[in-house]
Amino acid sequence: MPIFDTPEALETILGGFFERLRFVEQAYLIYQIGGTMEFVFRKPDTRIRWVPQPKTAATPFTVAYGVPTEPVLLTFEQDGDTAHRFWLGRVNLQQALARQQVVARGPLSRAMKLIPHLDEIYPLYAHYLEDVGHAEWIGGARS
Amino acid sequence: MSASRLIRAAILPDYDQPIEVTTVTLDAPQHGEVLVRLVAAGVCHSDGHVVTGHLPLPTPIVLGHEGAGVVEEVGMGVTHLRPGDRVMVSWIPACGHCWWCVNGQPELCEQANTSAVSGERPDGSTRLHWHNAPLYPFSSAGTWAEAAVVPATSVVPIPDHLPYAEAALLGCAVQTGVGAALRSPLRPGDTVAVIGCGGVGLNIIQGARIRGASTILAVDPAAENRELALIMGAHHAINPAQEDALTAVLDLTDDRGVDVAFEAVGQPELIALAFAAARRGGTAIAVGVPTPNATVSVNAFAFASQEKTLTGSWFGGSYAPRDVPRLIALWERQQLQLTSLIRRQYSLDAAGEALYQLLHHPAGRNLITLHSSPVPPDISEKGA
Numbered sequence: 001m002p003i004f005d006t007p008e009a010l011e012t013i014l015g016g017f018f019e020r021l022r023f024v025e026q027a028y029l030i031y032q033i034g035g036t037m038e039f040v041f042r043k044p045d046t047r048i049r050w051v052p053q054p055k056t057a058a059t060p061f062t063v064a065y066g067v068p069t070e071p072v073l074l075t076f077e078q079d080g081d082t083a084h085r086f087w088l089g090r091v092n093l094q095q096a097l098a099r100q101q102v103v104a105r106g107p108l109s110r111a112m113k114l115i116p117h118l119d120e121i122y123p124l125y126a127h128y129l130e131d132v133g134h135a136e137w138i139g140g141a142r143s
Numbered sequence: 144m145s146a147s148r149l150i151r152a153a154i155l156p157d158y159d160q161p162i163e164v165t166t167v168t169l170d171a172p173q174h175g176e177v178l179v180r181l182v183a184a185g186v187c188h189s190d191g192h193v194v195t196g197h198l199p200l201p202t203p204i205v206l207g208h209e210g211a212g213v214v215e216e217v218g219m220g221v222t223h224l225r226p227g228d229r230v231m232v233s234w235i236p237a238c239g240h241c242w243w244c245v246n247g248q249p250e251l252c253e254q255a256n257t258s259a260v261s262g263e264r265p266d267g268s269t270r271l272h273w274h275n276a277p278l279y280p281f282s283s284a285g286t287w288a289e290a291a292v293v294p295a296t297s298v299v300p301i302p303d304h305l306p307y308a309e310a311a312l313l314g315c316a317v318q319t320g321v322g323a324a325l326r327s328p329l330r331p332g333d334t335v336a337v338i339g340c341g342g343v344g345l346n347i348i349q350g351a352r353i354r355g356a357s358t359i360l361a362v363d364p365a366a367e368n369r370e371l372a373l374i375m376g377a378h379h380a381i382n383p384a385q386e387d388a389l390t391a392v393l394d395l396t397d398d399r400g401v402d403v404a405f406e407a408v409g410q411p412e413l414i415a416l417a418f419a420a421a422r423r424g425g426t427a428i429a430v431g432v433p434t435p436n437a438t439v440s441v442n443a444f445a446f447a448s449q450e451k452t453l454t455g456s457w458f459g460g461s462y463a464p465r466d467v468p469r470l471i472a473l474w475e476r477q478q479l480q481l482t483s484l485i486r487r488q489y490s491l492d493a494a495g496e497a498l499y500q501l502l503h504h505p506a507g508r509n510l511i512t513l514h515s516s517p518v519p520p521d522i523s524e525k526g527a
Contacts, residue, residue: 100438
Protein backbone atom coordinates (compact mmCIF):
# COMPACT_ATOMS: atom_id res chain seq x y z
CA MET A 1 0.00 0.00 0.00
CA PRO A 2 1.37 3.42 -0.85
CA ILE A 3 1.74 5.90 1.98
CA PHE A 4 -0.36 8.47 0.14
CA ASP A 5 -3.55 7.05 -1.41
CA THR A 6 -4.65 10.18 -3.21
CA PRO A 7 -3.18 13.47 -4.42
CA GLU A 8 -5.12 15.18 -1.69
CA ALA A 9 -3.53 12.97 0.97
CA LEU A 10 -0.05 13.75 -0.33
CA GLU A 11 -0.77 17.46 -0.57
CA THR A 12 -2.14 17.47 2.97
CA ILE A 13 0.80 15.66 4.51
CA LEU A 14 3.83 16.76 2.45
CA GLY A 15 2.29 20.12 1.64
CA GLY A 16 1.67 20.63 5.34
CA PHE A 17 5.26 19.70 6.10
CA PHE A 18 6.54 22.14 3.49
CA GLU A 19 4.35 24.82 5.02
CA ARG A 20 6.03 24.14 8.35
CA LEU A 21 9.48 24.36 6.73
CA ARG A 22 8.75 27.96 5.73
CA PHE A 23 9.30 28.94 9.33
CA VAL A 24 12.44 26.97 10.18
CA GLU A 25 15.94 28.39 10.27
CA GLN A 26 16.96 26.63 7.06
CA ALA A 27 14.19 28.23 4.98
CA TYR A 28 16.58 31.00 3.95
CA LEU A 29 18.40 28.43 1.81
CA ILE A 30 15.78 29.03 -0.88
CA TYR A 31 17.60 32.31 -1.59
CA GLN A 32 20.84 30.42 -2.22
CA ILE A 33 18.99 28.02 -4.51
CA GLY A 34 17.86 31.13 -6.33
CA GLY A 35 14.55 30.10 -7.85
CA THR A 36 11.41 28.03 -7.62
CA MET A 37 11.91 24.39 -6.72
CA GLU A 38 9.18 22.04 -7.83
CA PHE A 39 8.42 18.53 -6.62
CA VAL A 40 6.55 16.52 -9.21
CA PHE A 41 4.94 13.43 -7.70
CA ARG A 42 3.82 10.19 -9.32
CA LYS A 43 1.62 7.64 -7.58
CA PRO A 44 -0.29 9.76 -6.69
CA ASP A 45 0.14 12.43 -9.35
CA THR A 46 0.42 15.97 -8.09
CA ARG A 47 2.97 18.77 -7.82
CA ILE A 48 4.07 21.12 -5.09
CA ARG A 49 6.48 24.04 -5.31
CA TRP A 50 8.61 26.20 -3.07
CA VAL A 51 8.30 29.69 -4.47
CA PRO A 52 10.86 32.25 -3.22
CA GLN A 53 9.50 35.46 -1.77
CA PRO A 54 11.13 38.86 -1.39
CA LYS A 55 13.39 39.09 1.65
CA THR A 56 10.92 41.53 3.15
CA ALA A 57 8.19 38.86 3.15
CA ALA A 58 7.09 37.02 6.27
CA THR A 59 8.74 33.78 5.15
CA PRO A 60 11.44 33.08 2.53
CA PHE A 61 9.12 30.98 0.38
CA THR A 62 5.51 30.07 -0.10
CA VAL A 63 4.10 26.66 -0.96
CA ALA A 64 2.14 26.41 -4.19
CA TYR A 65 0.19 23.57 -5.77
CA GLY A 66 -0.79 22.53 -9.27
CA VAL A 67 0.61 23.58 -12.61
CA PRO A 68 3.21 26.33 -12.16
CA THR A 69 2.49 29.78 -13.43
CA GLU A 70 5.98 31.07 -12.67
CA PRO A 71 9.37 29.90 -14.04
CA VAL A 72 10.69 26.79 -12.31
CA LEU A 73 14.42 26.49 -11.72
CA LEU A 74 14.70 22.96 -10.34
CA THR A 75 12.39 19.98 -10.61
CA PHE A 76 12.56 16.75 -8.65
CA GLU A 77 10.23 14.02 -9.87
CA GLN A 78 9.54 10.99 -7.69
CA ASP A 79 6.71 8.79 -6.47
CA GLY A 80 4.96 9.52 -3.22
CA ASP A 81 6.62 6.70 -1.27
CA THR A 82 10.09 7.79 -2.37
CA ALA A 83 9.29 11.36 -1.29
CA HIS A 84 8.10 10.12 2.10
CA ARG A 85 11.27 8.07 2.60
CA PHE A 86 13.43 10.95 1.37
CA TRP A 87 12.12 13.34 4.01
CA LEU A 88 12.64 10.67 6.63
CA GLY A 89 16.31 10.61 5.58
CA ARG A 90 16.15 7.12 4.13
CA VAL A 91 16.94 7.86 0.50
CA ASN A 92 20.50 8.28 -0.74
CA LEU A 93 19.91 11.01 -3.29
CA GLN A 94 22.95 10.07 -5.36
CA GLN A 95 21.78 6.48 -5.66
CA ALA A 96 18.17 7.52 -6.24
CA LEU A 97 19.25 9.75 -9.12
CA ALA A 98 21.30 6.91 -10.59
CA ARG A 99 18.33 4.55 -10.37
CA GLN A 100 15.96 7.24 -11.61
CA GLN A 101 13.81 6.87 -8.52
CA VAL A 102 14.32 10.61 -8.42
CA VAL A 103 14.58 12.43 -11.75
CA ALA A 104 16.12 15.88 -11.45
CA ARG A 105 15.87 18.63 -14.02
CA GLY A 106 17.69 21.94 -13.89
CA PRO A 107 20.98 22.98 -12.28
CA LEU A 108 21.60 20.32 -9.65
CA SER A 109 24.44 22.39 -8.24
CA ARG A 110 21.86 24.83 -6.83
CA ALA A 111 20.29 22.03 -4.83
CA MET A 112 23.68 21.42 -3.23
CA LYS A 113 22.97 24.45 -1.05
CA LEU A 114 20.25 22.45 0.63
CA ILE A 115 21.94 19.07 0.88
CA PRO A 116 24.40 19.84 3.71
CA HIS A 117 21.40 20.89 5.83
CA LEU A 118 19.18 17.90 5.14
CA ASP A 119 20.37 16.07 8.25
CA GLU A 120 18.89 18.94 10.26
CA ILE A 121 15.62 18.83 8.33
CA TYR A 122 14.92 15.07 8.31
CA PRO A 123 14.01 14.91 12.04
CA LEU A 124 11.53 17.72 11.48
CA TYR A 125 9.49 15.47 9.17
CA ALA A 126 9.39 12.69 11.74
CA HIS A 127 8.29 15.16 14.40
CA TYR A 128 5.70 16.57 12.03
CA LEU A 129 4.27 13.13 11.33
CA GLU A 130 3.92 12.60 15.07
CA ASP A 131 2.22 15.97 15.43
CA VAL A 132 -0.36 15.21 12.73
CA GLY A 133 -1.12 11.77 14.12
CA HIS A 134 0.86 9.58 11.74
CA ALA A 135 3.66 8.34 13.97
CA GLU A 136 3.05 4.89 12.52
CA TRP A 137 4.37 6.14 9.17
CA ILE A 138 7.78 6.93 10.57
CA GLY A 139 8.74 3.30 10.41
CA GLY A 140 6.69 2.72 7.28
CA ALA A 141 7.81 2.47 3.66
CA ARG A 142 10.79 0.32 2.84
CA SER A 143 14.01 1.91 3.97
CA MET B 144 51.18 16.59 16.48
CA SER B 145 51.70 20.03 14.91
CA ALA B 146 49.25 22.89 15.11
CA SER B 147 47.13 24.15 12.25
CA ARG B 148 49.01 26.06 9.58
CA LEU B 149 48.26 28.60 6.90
CA ILE B 150 48.70 27.51 3.29
CA ARG B 151 47.84 28.91 -0.10
CA ALA B 152 45.24 27.11 -2.13
CA ALA B 153 43.16 27.54 -5.28
CA ILE B 154 39.53 27.72 -4.22
CA LEU B 155 36.25 27.65 -6.02
CA PRO B 156 34.09 29.83 -3.72
CA ASP B 157 30.86 28.85 -5.48
CA TYR B 158 29.74 27.40 -8.81
CA ASP B 159 30.56 29.44 -11.88
CA GLN B 160 32.69 31.82 -9.83
CA PRO B 161 36.33 32.68 -10.61
CA ILE B 162 39.04 30.63 -8.95
CA GLU B 163 40.47 32.42 -5.95
CA VAL B 164 44.06 31.74 -4.87
CA THR B 165 44.12 32.61 -1.22
CA THR B 166 45.34 31.67 2.24
CA VAL B 167 43.43 29.00 4.14
CA THR B 168 43.88 27.04 7.34
CA LEU B 169 45.01 23.43 7.21
CA ASP B 170 44.70 21.32 10.35
CA ALA B 171 47.25 18.73 11.41
CA PRO B 172 46.67 15.16 10.26
CA GLN B 173 44.58 13.02 12.55
CA HIS B 174 44.42 9.25 12.94
CA GLY B 175 44.97 7.52 9.62
CA GLU B 176 45.86 10.72 7.78
CA VAL B 177 49.01 12.28 6.35
CA LEU B 178 50.05 15.81 5.49
CA VAL B 179 51.57 15.98 2.01
CA ARG B 180 53.46 19.04 0.82
CA LEU B 181 52.45 19.10 -2.83
CA VAL B 182 54.83 19.61 -5.72
CA ALA B 183 52.57 18.91 -8.71
CA ALA B 184 48.84 18.49 -9.25
CA GLY B 185 46.86 17.47 -12.30
CA VAL B 186 44.20 19.58 -14.01
CA CYS B 187 41.31 17.27 -14.85
CA HIS B 188 38.06 17.83 -16.70
CA SER B 189 36.33 16.85 -13.48
CA ASP B 190 37.74 20.05 -11.96
CA GLY B 191 35.99 21.92 -14.75
CA HIS B 192 32.79 20.00 -14.11
CA VAL B 193 32.87 21.09 -10.47
CA VAL B 194 33.32 24.71 -11.48
CA THR B 195 30.32 24.62 -13.80
CA GLY B 196 28.23 22.70 -11.28
CA HIS B 197 27.83 19.70 -13.59
CA LEU B 198 29.61 17.67 -10.93
CA PRO B 199 27.88 19.15 -7.90
CA LEU B 200 30.26 18.88 -4.98
CA PRO B 201 29.97 21.10 -1.91
CA THR B 202 31.49 24.58 -2.08
CA PRO B 203 33.70 26.33 -1.19
CA ILE B 204 36.08 23.68 -2.43
CA VAL B 205 39.83 23.27 -3.00
CA LEU B 206 40.04 21.82 -6.49
CA GLY B 207 42.39 19.08 -7.62
CA HIS B 208 42.18 15.36 -6.98
CA GLU B 209 45.51 14.06 -8.21
CA GLY B 210 48.95 15.13 -7.16
CA ALA B 211 52.40 14.27 -5.93
CA GLY B 212 54.67 15.59 -3.23
CA VAL B 213 56.47 14.85 -0.02
CA VAL B 214 55.01 13.50 3.20
CA GLU B 215 55.63 16.04 5.90
CA GLU B 216 53.69 14.62 8.83
CA VAL B 217 51.80 11.43 9.58
CA GLY B 218 48.91 10.91 11.95
CA MET B 219 48.51 8.13 14.48
CA GLY B 220 48.10 4.67 13.04
CA VAL B 221 49.91 5.36 9.77
CA THR B 222 52.59 2.74 9.32
CA HIS B 223 53.36 2.59 5.60
CA LEU B 224 54.46 6.22 5.23
CA ARG B 225 57.06 8.41 6.94
CA PRO B 226 57.96 12.09 6.76
CA GLY B 227 60.19 12.66 3.76
CA ASP B 228 58.60 9.96 1.61
CA ARG B 229 57.97 10.90 -2.00
CA VAL B 230 54.36 10.03 -2.78
CA MET B 231 51.48 10.37 -5.19
CA VAL B 232 47.98 11.33 -4.02
CA SER B 233 44.88 9.70 -5.42
CA TRP B 234 41.19 10.39 -4.80
CA ILE B 235 39.47 7.19 -3.70
CA PRO B 236 40.72 6.30 -0.22
CA ALA B 237 39.15 2.86 -0.08
CA CYS B 238 38.28 1.91 3.51
CA GLY B 239 38.90 -1.81 3.03
CA HIS B 240 35.92 -2.74 5.19
CA CYS B 241 32.69 -1.84 3.40
CA TRP B 242 30.70 -4.28 1.24
CA TRP B 243 32.28 -3.03 -1.99
CA CYS B 244 35.83 -3.12 -0.68
CA VAL B 245 35.37 -6.60 0.74
CA ASN B 246 33.75 -7.80 -2.48
CA GLY B 247 36.54 -6.62 -4.73
CA GLN B 248 35.38 -3.22 -5.95
CA PRO B 249 37.33 -0.74 -3.80
CA GLU B 250 36.78 1.94 -6.44
CA LEU B 251 33.15 1.97 -5.29
CA CYS B 252 34.04 2.21 -1.59
CA GLU B 253 31.04 3.44 0.35
CA GLN B 254 33.05 5.57 2.75
CA ALA B 255 35.18 7.15 0.02
CA ASN B 256 32.09 7.94 -2.02
CA THR B 257 30.28 9.47 0.93
CA SER B 258 33.31 11.61 1.75
CA ALA B 259 33.61 12.72 -1.88
CA VAL B 260 29.97 13.79 -2.06
CA SER B 261 29.85 15.46 1.36
CA GLY B 262 33.37 16.88 1.31
CA GLU B 263 33.75 15.71 4.90
CA ARG B 264 35.66 13.05 6.75
CA PRO B 265 33.56 10.13 8.03
CA ASP B 266 33.18 11.95 11.37
CA GLY B 267 31.74 15.02 9.63
CA SER B 268 34.83 17.18 10.06
CA THR B 269 37.10 18.89 7.53
CA ARG B 270 40.80 19.63 7.79
CA LEU B 271 40.48 22.82 5.74
CA HIS B 272 38.93 26.08 6.89
CA TRP B 273 38.35 29.41 5.23
CA HIS B 274 36.84 32.47 6.88
CA ASN B 275 36.27 30.32 9.98
CA ALA B 276 33.98 27.99 8.04
CA PRO B 277 34.50 24.52 6.59
CA LEU B 278 36.36 24.34 3.30
CA TYR B 279 35.96 21.11 1.36
CA PRO B 280 38.64 19.18 -0.54
CA PHE B 281 37.81 17.70 -3.94
CA SER B 282 37.27 13.98 -3.28
CA SER B 283 39.25 13.88 -0.04
CA ALA B 284 42.27 15.28 -1.92
CA GLY B 285 42.21 19.02 -2.77
CA THR B 286 45.60 19.06 -4.46
CA TRP B 287 45.54 22.57 -5.91
CA ALA B 288 47.23 23.74 -2.75
CA GLU B 289 50.63 23.97 -1.17
CA ALA B 290 49.70 21.08 1.10
CA ALA B 291 46.86 18.69 1.82
CA VAL B 292 45.86 16.45 4.69
CA VAL B 293 44.55 13.28 3.08
CA PRO B 294 43.65 9.75 4.15
CA ALA B 295 46.78 7.64 4.18
CA THR B 296 44.96 5.05 2.08
CA SER B 297 44.97 7.40 -0.91
CA VAL B 298 48.74 7.93 -0.74
CA VAL B 299 51.25 5.62 -2.42
CA PRO B 300 55.06 5.94 -2.23
CA ILE B 301 56.89 6.55 -5.50
CA PRO B 302 60.51 5.79 -6.42
CA ASP B 303 63.15 8.51 -6.45
CA HIS B 304 63.56 8.32 -10.22
CA LEU B 305 59.89 9.09 -10.94
CA PRO B 306 59.47 12.87 -11.30
CA TYR B 307 56.69 14.52 -9.35
CA ALA B 308 54.99 15.86 -12.47
CA GLU B 309 54.66 12.42 -14.00
CA ALA B 310 53.71 10.89 -10.66
CA ALA B 311 50.87 13.37 -10.28
CA LEU B 312 49.21 11.97 -13.40
CA LEU B 313 49.04 8.55 -11.78
CA GLY B 314 46.53 9.91 -9.29
CA CYS B 315 43.56 10.00 -11.66
CA ALA B 316 44.10 10.17 -15.42
CA VAL B 317 46.38 7.16 -15.79
CA GLN B 318 44.64 4.89 -13.29
CA THR B 319 41.25 5.76 -14.79
CA GLY B 320 42.22 5.35 -18.43
CA VAL B 321 44.66 2.47 -18.34
CA GLY B 322 42.53 0.69 -15.73
CA ALA B 323 39.41 0.99 -17.88
CA ALA B 324 41.20 -0.74 -20.76
CA LEU B 325 42.95 -3.40 -18.70
CA ARG B 326 39.71 -4.39 -16.94
CA SER B 327 37.58 -4.35 -20.08
CA PRO B 328 36.69 -7.46 -22.11
CA LEU B 329 39.39 -6.36 -24.58
CA ARG B 330 41.45 -9.31 -25.85
CA PRO B 331 44.75 -9.27 -27.76
CA GLY B 332 44.01 -8.59 -31.42
CA ASP B 333 40.73 -6.77 -30.77
CA THR B 334 39.62 -3.54 -32.37
CA VAL B 335 38.96 -0.54 -30.14
CA ALA B 336 37.43 2.90 -30.47
CA VAL B 337 38.16 5.64 -27.97
CA ILE B 338 35.74 8.56 -28.14
CA GLY B 339 37.31 11.60 -26.51
CA CYS B 340 41.08 11.77 -26.23
CA GLY B 341 41.75 14.04 -23.29
CA GLY B 342 43.75 12.97 -20.26
CA VAL B 343 41.64 9.87 -19.64
CA GLY B 344 41.02 8.90 -23.26
CA LEU B 345 44.73 9.03 -24.07
CA ASN B 346 45.35 6.61 -21.23
CA ILE B 347 42.63 4.29 -22.46
CA ILE B 348 44.58 4.20 -25.70
CA GLN B 349 47.73 3.34 -23.78
CA GLY B 350 45.91 0.63 -21.86
CA ALA B 351 44.47 -0.81 -25.07
CA ARG B 352 47.93 -0.85 -26.62
CA ILE B 353 49.41 -2.55 -23.55
CA ARG B 354 46.57 -5.07 -23.63
CA GLY B 355 47.35 -5.92 -27.25
CA ALA B 356 44.63 -4.27 -29.31
CA SER B 357 45.33 -4.67 -33.02
CA THR B 358 43.51 -1.53 -34.14
CA ILE B 359 42.82 1.54 -32.02
CA LEU B 360 40.58 4.25 -33.44
CA ALA B 361 40.76 7.62 -31.72
CA VAL B 362 37.89 10.11 -32.06
CA ASP B 363 38.38 13.73 -31.00
CA PRO B 364 37.65 17.12 -32.57
CA ALA B 365 40.89 18.70 -31.26
CA ALA B 366 43.93 18.33 -33.55
CA GLU B 367 46.35 18.31 -30.61
CA ASN B 368 44.46 15.46 -28.96
CA ARG B 369 44.41 13.47 -32.19
CA GLU B 370 48.18 13.93 -32.54
CA LEU B 371 48.68 12.80 -28.95
CA ALA B 372 46.39 9.83 -29.55
CA LEU B 373 48.66 8.64 -32.35
CA ILE B 374 51.70 9.08 -30.09
CA MET B 375 50.00 7.03 -27.38
CA GLY B 376 49.30 4.15 -29.76
CA ALA B 377 46.20 4.88 -31.80
CA HIS B 378 46.32 3.68 -35.40
CA HIS B 379 43.71 6.04 -36.85
CA ALA B 380 42.58 9.47 -35.65
CA ILE B 381 39.06 10.52 -36.60
CA ASN B 382 37.96 14.14 -36.58
CA PRO B 383 34.21 14.15 -35.86
CA ALA B 384 34.03 17.77 -36.94
CA GLN B 385 34.95 16.75 -40.46
CA GLU B 386 33.43 13.30 -40.86
CA ASP B 387 30.69 11.29 -39.23
CA ALA B 388 32.44 9.36 -36.48
CA LEU B 389 30.20 6.29 -36.63
CA THR B 390 30.55 6.00 -40.39
CA ALA B 391 34.32 6.33 -40.06
CA VAL B 392 34.48 3.59 -37.42
CA LEU B 393 32.36 1.28 -39.54
CA ASP B 394 34.47 2.02 -42.64
CA LEU B 395 37.61 1.05 -40.73
CA THR B 396 36.14 -2.20 -39.37
CA ASP B 397 34.60 -3.75 -42.48
CA ASP B 398 31.24 -2.36 -41.40
CA ARG B 399 31.34 -4.61 -38.33
CA GLY B 400 32.02 -2.11 -35.58
CA VAL B 401 34.70 -2.39 -32.92
CA ASP B 402 35.03 -5.09 -30.31
CA VAL B 403 35.20 -2.54 -27.51
CA ALA B 404 34.22 1.14 -27.64
CA PHE B 405 35.11 3.56 -24.85
CA GLU B 406 33.49 6.91 -24.17
CA ALA B 407 35.79 9.25 -22.23
CA VAL B 408 33.96 12.57 -22.29
CA GLY B 409 30.82 12.12 -20.23
CA GLN B 410 28.25 13.20 -22.82
CA PRO B 411 25.13 11.05 -23.23
CA GLU B 412 25.14 11.34 -27.01
CA LEU B 413 28.73 10.11 -27.10
CA ILE B 414 27.84 7.16 -24.88
CA ALA B 415 25.15 6.36 -27.42
CA LEU B 416 27.77 6.71 -30.16
CA ALA B 417 30.04 4.24 -28.37
CA PHE B 418 27.14 1.80 -28.10
CA ALA B 419 26.41 2.21 -31.81
CA ALA B 420 30.09 1.79 -32.72
CA ALA B 421 30.41 -1.53 -30.87
CA ARG B 422 30.00 -4.63 -33.04
CA ARG B 423 27.29 -7.24 -32.51
CA GLY B 424 28.35 -8.98 -29.33
CA GLY B 425 30.66 -6.09 -28.52
CA THR B 426 30.94 -3.88 -25.48
CA ALA B 427 30.61 -0.14 -24.99
CA ILE B 428 32.14 1.30 -21.83
CA ALA B 429 31.26 4.70 -20.39
CA VAL B 430 34.32 6.13 -18.63
CA GLY B 431 33.64 9.88 -18.80
CA VAL B 432 31.57 11.41 -16.02
CA PRO B 433 28.26 13.02 -17.03
CA THR B 434 26.20 15.23 -14.78
CA PRO B 435 24.28 13.10 -12.22
CA ASN B 436 20.87 13.73 -13.77
CA ALA B 437 21.91 12.91 -17.35
CA THR B 438 20.19 10.10 -19.22
CA VAL B 439 21.20 8.27 -22.36
CA SER B 440 19.03 6.86 -25.12
CA VAL B 441 20.15 3.72 -26.94
CA ASN B 442 18.45 1.13 -29.08
CA ALA B 443 16.88 -1.39 -26.71
CA PHE B 444 16.51 -4.08 -29.39
CA ALA B 445 20.30 -4.25 -29.72
CA PHE B 446 20.78 -5.61 -26.21
CA ALA B 447 19.05 -8.91 -26.91
CA SER B 448 19.19 -9.22 -30.67
CA GLN B 449 22.85 -8.16 -30.98
CA GLU B 450 24.08 -9.25 -27.58
CA LYS B 451 25.60 -5.84 -27.01
CA THR B 452 26.82 -4.80 -23.61
CA LEU B 453 26.78 -1.26 -22.27
CA THR B 454 28.71 -0.88 -19.05
CA GLY B 455 30.70 1.67 -17.07
CA SER B 456 34.11 2.05 -15.53
CA TRP B 457 34.70 4.21 -12.45
CA PHE B 458 38.31 5.22 -11.83
CA GLY B 459 39.28 2.35 -14.13
CA GLY B 460 38.31 -0.09 -11.40
CA SER B 461 41.59 0.91 -9.79
CA TYR B 462 42.89 0.48 -6.27
CA ALA B 463 45.86 2.80 -5.86
CA PRO B 464 47.98 0.66 -3.49
CA ARG B 465 47.68 -2.24 -5.92
CA ASP B 466 47.74 -0.46 -9.27
CA VAL B 467 50.13 2.47 -8.91
CA PRO B 468 53.21 0.23 -8.40
CA ARG B 469 52.12 -1.77 -11.47
CA LEU B 470 51.78 1.39 -13.54
CA ILE B 471 55.17 2.61 -12.37
CA ALA B 472 56.63 -0.74 -13.45
CA LEU B 473 55.08 -0.32 -16.89
CA TRP B 474 56.59 3.18 -17.09
CA GLU B 475 60.00 1.84 -16.06
CA ARG B 476 59.75 -0.75 -18.86
CA GLN B 477 58.84 2.02 -21.30
CA GLN B 478 55.40 0.58 -21.97
CA LEU B 479 53.57 3.49 -20.35
CA GLN B 480 54.19 7.07 -21.45
CA LEU B 481 53.81 9.83 -18.90
CA THR B 482 55.89 12.84 -19.95
CA SER B 483 54.24 12.98 -23.38
CA LEU B 484 50.88 13.47 -21.68
CA ILE B 485 51.99 16.71 -20.02
CA ARG B 486 51.25 19.73 -22.18
CA ARG B 487 51.39 22.82 -20.00
CA GLN B 488 52.37 23.69 -16.45
CA TYR B 489 50.97 26.55 -14.41
CA SER B 490 51.86 28.08 -11.10
CA LEU B 491 49.26 27.97 -8.34
CA ASP B 492 48.61 31.67 -8.95
CA ALA B 493 47.70 30.81 -12.53
CA ALA B 494 45.16 28.14 -11.55
CA GLY B 495 42.38 30.21 -13.11
CA GLU B 496 44.24 30.30 -16.41
CA ALA B 497 44.82 26.54 -16.18
CA LEU B 498 41.11 26.06 -15.78
CA TYR B 499 40.32 28.38 -18.68
CA GLN B 500 42.66 26.45 -20.94
CA LEU B 501 41.11 23.18 -19.79
CA LEU B 502 37.63 24.36 -20.67
CA HIS B 503 38.48 26.10 -23.93
CA HIS B 504 41.59 24.43 -25.34
CA PRO B 505 41.72 20.93 -23.87
CA ALA B 506 44.74 18.85 -24.82
CA GLY B 507 46.61 16.14 -22.97
CA ARG B 508 47.07 16.81 -19.28
CA ASN B 509 48.05 20.12 -17.73
CA LEU B 510 49.61 20.55 -14.31
CA ILE B 511 49.66 22.98 -11.43
CA THR B 512 53.19 23.10 -10.05
CA LEU B 513 53.84 24.18 -6.50
CA HIS B 514 57.21 25.87 -6.16
CA SER B 515 57.60 25.58 -2.44
CA SER B 516 59.12 22.14 -2.83
CA PRO B 517 62.76 21.52 -1.94
CA VAL B 518 62.86 19.32 -5.02
CA PRO B 519 61.99 21.22 -8.21
CA PRO B 520 59.73 19.32 -10.58
CA ASP B 521 61.90 17.30 -12.92
CA ILE B 522 60.50 16.75 -16.35
CA SER B 523 63.13 14.33 -17.61
CA GLU B 524 61.57 11.34 -19.31
CA LYS B 525 62.54 7.91 -18.32
CA GLY B 526 59.50 6.19 -19.74
CA ALA B 527 58.73 5.76 -23.40
